[in-house]
Amino acid sequence: MKLHNIFLALGATAMLASCGDDFLENKPQGSLSDGMMNNPENIELLINAAYAGLYGFTNEQGNPDNFPLTNWSYGEVRADNAYKGGGGEGDIWDFHSMETFQYDPYLGNLDGKWFNLYSVISRCHTALRVLNGASDDIVPNRKARIAEMNVLRSFFYFELVRLFNKVPVNDEDLSTAEFVNVPNDEFTRDQQLGRIAGELLAAAEDLPDRQADKGRISANIARALAAKVKLYQAYEQDPETNRVINVNKDRLREVVTLIDGLRGYDLLGDFQQLDLIEYENGIESVFAIQFSTNDGSGDKGRVNRHNLLNSPGGNSPYSGDGFFLPSQDLINAYQTDAAGLPVFDYQSLPDYSVVEFIDDNNQVLHNTDHAVDPRLDFVVGRPTITWKTWTATPCQSWVRDRGTYGHNCVKRFWVSPESPDMVEGWPWGASGLNWQVIRWADLMLYKAEALIEIGEASGLETARTLINAVRERAKNSAWVRDFNDNSKFAANYNIGLYPAAGWTQEYARKALRTEMRLEKALEGERFFDLVRWGIAKETMTKYIAAEKDNRVYYQNASFKDGQEYFAIPVAQYNFSLGIYTQNPGYPAFK
DSSP states (O other), X not given: OOXXXXXXXXXXXXXXXXXXXXXXOOOXXXXXXXXXXXXXXXXHHHHHHHHHHHHTOOSSSOOTXXXXXXXXXXXXXXXXXXXXXXXXXXXXXXXXXXXXXXXXXXXXXXXXXXXXXXHHHHHHHHHHHHHHHSOTTTOTTHHHHHHHHHHHHHHHHHHHHHHHSSOOOOOTTOOHHHHTTOOTTSSOHHHHHHHXXXXXXXXXXXXXXXXSSTTSOOXXXXXXXXXHHHHHHHEEEOTTTOOEEEEOHHHHXXXXXXXXXXXXOOOOSSGXXXXXXXXXXXXXXXXXXXXXXXXXXXXXXXXXXXXXXXXXXXXXXTOOOOEEEEOHHHHHHTBBOTTSOBOTTGGGSOOSSEEEEEXXXXXEEESOOSOBOTTHHHHEEOTTSOBTTBOSOOSOSOOSOHHHHOSOEXXXXXXXXXXXXXXXXXXXXXXXXXXXXXXXXXXXXXXXXXXXXXXXXXXXXXXXXXXXXXXXXXXXXXXXXXSSOTTSBSSOBOOOOOOSTTOOHHHHHHHHHHXXXXXXXXXXXXXXXXXXXXXXXXXXXXXXXXXXXXXXXXXXXXXXXXXXXXOOOHHHHHHTTTOOOOOXXXXXXX
């Protein structure tokens, strides 16, 4: 079901689940009253309040556009896929600091993200305390609801570990007074990920494989998340340097087994269906945050406010704020060779699709003869190129600060401007389009990654088949047509399948990592992938060097040791009364 159902009566929910002045304030169970514990409707409100954390706009959280659960700033702007965008370097400088790696423990955005994630964990704990004290007679589906809360809590903890590495762990039985004494280095990264995966798998045992309500946590969601967590855990890191020191093949085999156990999923027929509401809960969707419009909740509905800043700006029909823009490096990465395969050393080639700006209504693209993967124009909005099904104009002058960020914008995650699914006016470009946390293509590529790292011949061949299936979908999708001549394609598209010849583990690893980038570009995962693979510093150093000629503000950017994870915020160190330890690469707390 959509959010307007699962977040029923959110106003009442907010009053029931409010954490007051301190988001970690855990009242004794008795303070919730026997009436609440014996009232199934009130218990469901507390559960809905925890689910509302996915929506990201609760009474104790800050605005989700600044702390997006879609991770466009944390996972893409901080990587080689995207620029901050907006109205220039100073327009929300915290995002600029992520792009240029100037962040430190005092950055407000880091503290806000930490705070928001623990706020929603606290909501899970509020619901769990009541569920634990209720009876099966009062809540007939009590075990399943407990499992749902445990999966949500695990999901939020996984986000914390990916972002901050060293994080304190609390549960529903821990009071505020006790939590301030919990260190953030009680568990290693490996132990944290193992604990999260274990809780997900335990919860799956008490859940149906699928739920009738769209958006409600199921066993399949729990197991898919566990597979992802175990994939991360398989890459064992040196705690002092964050370098990958071992890849655990036993855990990778667990990843394969978990994904093999999921049934009833497949790829959508056309890549572009990922951005059409009619397909959003279809065969490819495994775990999605449900959004909706005109649902009676006010302000156009429960639209995706995590991406609120990002709809195209400039002269676009969206009239948006224009944050989150694709990098030239990402555009270059879509170039293919004569066989339609990726050019792994694309950075040695001239920039593809260079824009000559004449005026707002006239731009010319240069160096567009090279073959490209058709997903380029599914993902990126390039000037003069057809934008979705919009026929009024091509994408043209849709970037607010073209002098700083160039001329390209993000085409994914928006419905076409003429679509009746798009709301009129504010929030700019909003619709009820879901956000796919995990889709089937992700799991296909995760399985391929695990098999490649295991390195057995049969597994390598299966990985090739999986990667080719993802590419085959792109090959069979409806390619973008030239805006002025519909009989032509908008570019020299060429995408091929990997042959068996030369499919070694080393080559397969390059293919997988490239495919992960091209298929999932701008979905909030890129930086976390680089850290998992142990190549963040290497990749970002090359990227910054390649982009310095395009983006002047990169002249002083550099990726420093330890920046695989954010710094522990000073505000949280102060909250802990000085017991938290800082991550490697940052000055120790004093």
